[in-house]
Amino acid sequence: MSHEQTLSYSELESLLATIFRKHGASPAVAAVLAANCAGAQRDGAESHGVFRMAGYLSTLASGWVNPAAVPVVEDVAPGVVAVDACNGFAQPALAAARSLLTHKARSAGIAVLAIRNSHHFAALWPDVEPFAEEGLVALSVVNSMTCVVPHGAVRPVFGTNPIAFAAPCEGREPLVFDMATSALAHGDVQIAAREGHDLPEGAGVDASGQPTQDPRAVLDGGALLPFGGHKGSALSMMVELLAAALTGGHFSFEFDWAEHPGAKTPWTGQLMIVIDPSKTGGNRFAARARDLVQQMTEAGVNRLAGDRRHRQRQAALREGITLAPGCLAQLQAWAQ
Numbered sequence: 506m507s508h509e510q511t512l513s514y515s516e517l518e519s520l521l522a523t524i525f526r527k528h529g530a531s532p533a534v535a536a537v538l539a540a541n542c543a544g545a546q547r548d549g550a551e552s553h554g555v556f557r558m559a560g561y562l563s564t565l566a567s568g569w570v571n572p573a574a575v576p577v578v579e580d581v582a583p584g585v586v587a588v589d590a591c592n593g594f595a596q597p598a599l600a601a602a603r604s605l606l607t608h609k610a611r612s613a614g615i616a617v618l619a620i621r622n623s624h625h626f627a628a629l630w631p632d633v634e635p636f637a638e639e640g641l642v643a644l645s646v647v648n649s650m651t652c653v654v655p656h657g658a659v660r661p662v663f664g665t666n667p668i669a670f671a672a673p674c675e676g677r678e679p680l681v682f683d684m685a686t687s688a689l690a691h692g693d694v695q696i697a698a699r700e701g702h703d704l705p706e707g708a709g710v711d712a713s714g715q716p717t718q719d720p721r722a723v724l725d726g727g728a729l730l731p732f733g734g735h736k737g738s739a740l741s742m743m744v745e746l747l748a749a750a751l752t753g754g755h756f757s758f759e760f761d762w763a764e765h766p767g768a769k770t771p772w773t774g775q776l777m778i779v780i781d782p783s784k785t786g787g788n789r790f791a792a793r794a795r796d797l798v799q800q801m802t803e804a805g806v807n808r809l810a811g812d813r814r815h816r817q818r819q820a821a822l823r824e825g826i827t828l829a830p831g832c833l834a835q836l837q838a839w840a841q
Contacts, residue, residue: 510833511825517555518543523840524558528565531573537597538627545628547826549817552692553628555832560626560769562839569768570594570624576601584613587752590623595647595775598623599632606779610641614784618777619752624770625649629669630683630814632777637671637679640791642780645669648748650771651758653687653729656738659714661728664757664771665691666744670810673782674798675791681811686741687729694720694729747776 512520518539525535538561546554565572574593578601581587586606590598598620609616625647636643649664667690669683685691688708697704698720711717712726723729731737749756754774762768782790798809828836 508830509827510830511827512833513825514543514547514822517546517826520836520840521555521558524836525561525572527840528562529572530565531575534572534574534594534597537600538594541596541627541631543826544631546828547818547821548814549821550628550814552690552696555828555836556692556696557626558836558839563767564624564626564770567762567765567767569762569765569772570770578602578605580605584609584616585619586616587619587621588623590620592622592772593624594770595620595623595625596627596632599775599777606777607636607639607641610636610779611781615778615780618775618779620775620777621753622772623754623775624772625775626770628683629667630671630681630811632775633669633671633683634679634681634811636779637673637681640673640782642672642782642790643670643777645775645777646744646748647775648745648754648757648771648773649691650760650773652691653731653741654710654714655741656731656735662758663687663731663738663741663745664773665729666741666748666757668740668744672794673791674794676795677798678811678815680794680798680809681814684732686731686737686744688732688737689729691729694723698724748774752776 521542522535522539525538526532542554542557564570571592574591576591576598577589579587586602588598588602602618606616606618629645629647633643633645646668648666651661651664653663653665654661655663665685665687667683667685671679671681674680703718704720706718707730709717709723709729710727711722717727731741745756752774755772760772
């Protein structure tokens with residue numbers, strides 16, 4: 506009988522990097538993707554951790570994405586950086602542009618990063634959190650594959666289209682949230698299907714457009730719904746415009762992966778806005794954020810954005826990252 510097994514973060518990161526390299530990724534791309542995926546697992550975001558590896562490898566095998574793409578960084582305006590990811594992953598494109606983006610944000614007070622021709626298959630919060638750790642405020646949006654029915658519509662148009670935000674806060678870890686504009690993230694639907702759980706009411710529809718709580722019905726020709734009805738739908742539309750139209754990337758409905766069986770990663774775009782709060786609110790932004798947190802806490806809020814991830818991260822760094830039975834064996838097999 507197999508049992509849970511525990512690895513350190515560095516061990517898991519190294520193993521995942523080996524897997525990515527074995528399946529065609531350049532060393533630079535493999536390192537970025539491995540850190541992202543291992544970090545999500547470390548922080549308890551299981552739907553974006555090693556659960557995603559099968560999808561990554563299926564995509565790599567399909568030829569849909571270029572795993573050795575070298576992003577082309579373009580300095581296009583005083584407050585704008587554009588990156589052509591060249592049909593590669595978005596995270597290496599962000600890594601390539603990071604120093605220039607940070608310099609522009611500190612110089613101009615605000616800077617925009619527009620990534621196009623990119624694949625994003627991961628959690629979005631790791632993209633913004635490092636900026637908050639440096640005292641900056643960051644907001645990012647990315648669109649996805651068509652799987653969400655706009656409010657009042659009869660067929661899917663949008664992706665899950667997440668929004669992530671990070672801000673420094675004095676005396677504690679940054680305030681960070683990452684939320685899909687759909688009722689659930691697609692990975693959570695996949696996990697529910699795998700584990701046999703029902704979805705919450707109002708999360709999705711089946712292939713005939715009827716409400717369903719069966720995750721398999723959503724995945725088999727069905728679709729997700731926006732959170733909050735017309736409000737989530739409007740935010741999802743905003744993400745399409747910012748992440749695709751404004752960057753030169755694809756809308757969620759514009760790419761066709763039919764000739765690449767096994768492809769899982771949406772080929773879209775990503776927008777990031779980074780602000781230096783010292784240019785607008787003086788040097789008191791982090792203290793003001795602390796004041797807000799104090800008021801929220803006194804009002805009864807007992808869990809702030811990012812708290813659970815940070816607790817999980819500290820526990821994992823102390824005790825290691827626990828993997829489900831058989832998971833490590835599968836990862837090791839992929840690394841051969």
